[in-house]
Amino acid sequence: MRLGVVVIFGALWIASSSEMSSNSGQVSLQINCPEATGCFGLIGKALASAPTGSTIHIGPGVFYEQPLVIERSLTLQGAGADLTKIRPVEPGSAITIRSIEPIDVLISSLTIVAPFVWDKRISAGVVWIQESNVDKTQTVVIKDSEITSFTGVLINASKGSLTIQRSRLWGISSGIDIRTRGEIAVAVEDTLLDGPFLYDDPIGLSRLVIISSAISFMPDDSPGRAYISLKNNQMQLWHLGLKAISIGYEGWSRAEVLLVNNMIAYNKVGVHLGGDSNAEFRENTISNNDNGVTLFLPPCASINSYDILAFRGQVRGKDNVIIDNKKGDLCPPDYPWPPGFRK
Helix, strand or coil: CCCCCCEECCEEEECCCCCECCCCCCECCCCCCCCCCCCCCCHHHHHHHCCCCEEEEECCEEEEECCEEECCCEEEECCCCCCEEEEECCCCCCEEEECCCCCEEEEECCEEECCCCCCCCCCEEEEEECCCCCCCCEEEEEECCEEEEEEEEEEECCEEEEEEECCEEEEEEEEEEECCCCEEEEEEECCEEECCCCCCCCCCHHHHCCCCEEEEECCCCCCEEEEEEEECCEEECCCEEEEEECCCCCCCEEEEEEEECCEEECCCEEEEEECCCEEEEECCEEECCCEEEEECCCCCCCCCCCHHHCCCCCEEEECEEEECCCCEEEECCCCCCCCCCEC
16 A cells, blocks of 8 residues: 655645555555655654744644644644554653743644643643743634543633544543633633443442542632633533532632533533632533532531632523433532523
């Protein structure tokens, strides 16, 4: 099978054969180029050579790579999530996006399977890093892709936006972990976020896994603000479907959350809010969890000396279907939930 790798209109093309090596069981990259220019057998080498604004087209196959680093604006385009797969050969993040300059990165139509390491700081499908003193807007888009890792996407950036569309994220710790040190907008649409355990959990896996979340906002020790928009997604099989908890003194960190037409089911808790987080719910279905929507207030949570985590934000919304949650649909039940919040 003869596949070419050529430079066309500034785009770097990478193609591989689908033949398997009889010795290693890995895909044998059979690159046969009419010219040396633009011919790459590995994605990492193409990334190192790609000029700003390039599109790297990756053909079908499984690519065993060193952890990849993106430091400039470009597009990483696979042949389809079921056809193009990236598997790092070492523990760590499969793809790290980092730059001190404004960049636009698009990752599309591929599958990322990162090795599981019981430390979410070093095991993630995609990590977006930006130093807190860098005031440059960056944009990251992931679409039509699948990510499997301890943490799907880890955000430790300070200014910019992440958009995920029509994808599937499967994780043990988090689907999306937002630990911004500035202001970040996160939009997730038409995406499936699958958690680490079956709801009934017959083998007790949930006791072995740290508290997992489909989407988590809980900054560590730096001020941060996240604007989170969730539309037409499915979040299931987590401890917490959505966790938005701000820390520190008032205004130190805050999440502004919009949820529209999501299915949040078969989690321990569907949505959990604490601190200064504000959330608006419209036409979501939150059912078959242990608890539907909980606020970090008694009797839903034990408030100790660190009562800065107590919920003090606002809940808005209407026309939500919140039913059949085993231990309760809304907690606290006597909280002044908005009129029409639940159908």
